[in-house]
Amino acid sequence: MTAQFIRRVSLIVGNASGQGLDLSQLHIKFSIWGATTQSPKHTTIRVYNVADSTAKLLQQEFQQVFLQAGYGDNFGLIFGGAIKQIRKGRENATDTFIDIIAADGDEAYNWSVVNTTLAAGWSQTDYHNALVQSMSSYGISAGYTPEFAATKLPRGKVCYGMTKDYMRQLAGAAGTQWSIQDGQLHMVPISGYRPDESVVLTSDTGMIGVPTQTVDGILVKCLLNPNIKPGSRIQINNASIQQAALSVDYTATNYFPSLDNDGFYKVYAMTQTGDTRGPDFYTDMICAAVNGTAPLTSTYTNAVVSGG
Incomplete structure (x- = not known):
């Protein structure tokens, strides 16, 4: 990895006709949340001291x-999605702002309906193709997909209802988690990960502080890195992980994600935060060992379930 200095940020807003407006030179703050399980990725981007005419144009x-x-x-897309609201405000006596509140794939998640019949002899691949097709009108295409079981089902299957409900069925049967990231539908095996190259994190490559083992997962913080995605792998030195302390009073309920022998960890949930004129420019992750025990309770589960 190249040395991490000289921040770069590009913020473009676009309309249906393909025209764009570049806001990259303004003061920008942002926070992006994403996870491996179904809840749409979302962001709030604050842009300071936008001209009134520009703010009006953005809203319309x-x-x-x-x-x-x-x-x-080391520069790349960290969010692409639909604007849900543009909110104007004032932070203090001199600084105004607009908040761009956006979500990735939320229309497909909330409104996509599948209406088809799978003929006898259908497979999980056929099922998946039908569900992706039902989301295509909302701009969603197939992303990373594992190898499905080759089993052919002897009876036809009628699919009529919300696509997300059928996606949960398929994901459960295939042993995967599903999510929409940057306009693509990804299905990542529960015991696997996206096939992207692992990001090695050390103090020399941007890791901040000490990774910590908690009941929620392995918490890791680093300088903002666009190569880290929900479902991808990072590699860290196990010796740098601060292990959790057991409580002798509650031994039966002590549960912590395991450490991976080779230091490979899957990213289950993450936030990207940045400020072009402030200190924040970080990636915060909740991880668990690849092929190990996963974070199943508290922060991760609550965040994912409540988001859906």
């Missing part, structure tokens, strides 16, 4: 937002 004409960030050559 633009529907999409694309945010890229990173350091030097």
Whole structure:
């Protein structure tokens, strides 16, 4: 990984006709949340001291937002989605702002309906293709998909209802978690990960502080890195992980994610935060060992379930 200095941020808003407006040179703050399980990825981007004419134009004409960030050559898309609200406000006597509140794939998640019949002899691949097709009108395409079971079912299957309900059925049968990231439907095996290259995190490559083992998962913080995605792998030195302390009073309920022998950890949930004129430019992750015990309670589960 190249040395991480000289921040780069690009913020573009676009309309249905393909026209765009570049806000990259303004003061920008952002926070992005994403996870491996179904809840749409979402963001709030605050842009300071926007001209009144520009703010009015944003509220009336633009529907999409694309945010890229990173350091030097390690620069890429960290959010692309539909604008849900543009809110004007004032932070103090001198600084005004607009908040761009956006979500990725929420229309497909909330409104997509599947209406089809799978003929006898259908497979999980056929099922998956039908569900992706039902989301295509909302701009969703297939992303990472594992190898499904080759089993052919002897009876036909009628699918009529919310696509997300059928996606839960397919994900459960296939042993995966599903989510929409940057306009693509990904299905990541519960005991697997996306096939992206692992990001090695050390103090030299951007890791901040000490990774900590908690009941929620392995908590890891690093300088903002666009290569880290929900469902991808990171590699850290197990010797750097601060292990959790057991409570002798509640031994039966002590449960902590296991450590991976080789230091590989899957990212289950994450936030990307940044400020072009402040200190924040970080990636915070909740992880668990690849092929190990996963974070099943508290922060991770509550965040995912409540988001859906």
